[in-house]
Amino acid sequence: MSQTAMSETYDFLFKFLVIGNAGTGKSCLLHQFIENKFKDDSNHTIGVEFGSKIINVGGKYVKLQIWDTAGQERFRSVTRSYYRGAAGALLVYDITSRETYNALTNWLTDARMLASQSIVIILCGNKKDLDPDREVTFLEASRFAQENELMFLETSALTGENVEEAFVQCARKILNKIESGELDPERMGSGIQYGDAALRQLRSPRRAQAPSAQDCGC
Numbered sequence: 185m186s187q188t189a190m191s192e193t194y195d196f197l198f199k200f201l202v203i204g205n206a207g208t209g210k211s212c213l214l215h216q217f218i219e220n221k222f223k224d225d226s227n228h229t230i231g232v233e234f235g236s237k238i239i240n241v242g243g244k245y246v247k248l249q250i251w252d253t254a255g256q257e258r259f260r261s262v263t264r265s266y267y268r269g270a271a272g273a274l275l276v277y278d279i280t281s282r283e284t285y286n287a288l289t290n291w292l293t294d295a296r297m298l299a300s301q302s303i304v305i306i307l308c309g310n311k312k313d314l315d316p317d318r319e320v321t322f323l324e325a326s327r328f329a330q331e332n333e334l335m336f337l338e339t340s341a342l343t344g345e346n347v348e349e350a351f352v353q354c355a356r357k358i359l360n361k362i363e364s365g366e367l368d369p370e371r372m373g374s375g376i377q378y379g380d381a382a383l384r385q386l387r388s389p390r391r392a393q394a395p396s397a398q399d400c401g402c
């Protein structure tokens with residue numbers, strides 16, 4: 185398969201969100217993941233609000249469509265529509281700011297209320313490179329993650345450490361849930377779509393017989 189064909193073919197598309205207090209590094213994490221470089225402050229253009237990238241997870245190609253709050257969180261106005269139909273989320277705090285860690289409970293409540301019930305969330309303790317200024321220990325954050333059924337990593341959007349891993353681990357968990365039947369990609373608002381590659385494999389008799397919109401009479 186040619187490079188171009190490869191880059192346009194994927195098995196699944198997952199909608200992802202990046203949430204957490206302003207200043208924790210959400211836009212930088214997205215930028216680092218998409219562009220493989222740190223977004224420095226000299227770049228005053230409005231933050232990327234959206235990015236997408238295809239990753240390989242255990243042999244499956246997954247296109248991640250990632251939404252950034254684009255500054256809405258500064259006004260505590262992250263809307264219901266932002267959360268709608270998301271399959272996964274990075275919940276970000278800053279390891280040098282206890283205030284951003286204390287806010288996690290509120291973010292979780294909103295995510296669980298406003299996003300899909302089965303949203304898979306990975307907790308990211310960002311700015312790992314600023315260890316001397318740390319206000320939140322790895323241990324307490326991992327306990328919090330465990331109690332709240334979240335995956336957990338410390339990341340650095342500056343050095344790139346664990347950035348790709350955070351997205352990949354979250355995607356892997358979603359794929360596992362699809363494979364185990366715990367998650368149904370066809371349910372409305374799942375935040376998951378089949379890509380061309382998966383559709384080709386799915387030409388099963390059951391699908392062929394599914395009534396078309398014209399036949400159903402509704």
Ligand code: GDP
Nearest residue numbers: 205206207208209210211212310311340341342
């Ligand atoms: P957002 O408001 O959550 O989108 O945060 P930004 O991505 O705009 O980042 C807020 C500030 O933190 C900026 O000054 C970034 O340069 C800085 N920053 C973001 N990520 C990191 C990181 O991993 N390490 C360090 N040292 N600084 C970071």
Ligand code: MG
Nearest residue numbers: 210211231255
């Ligand atoms: Mg931002």
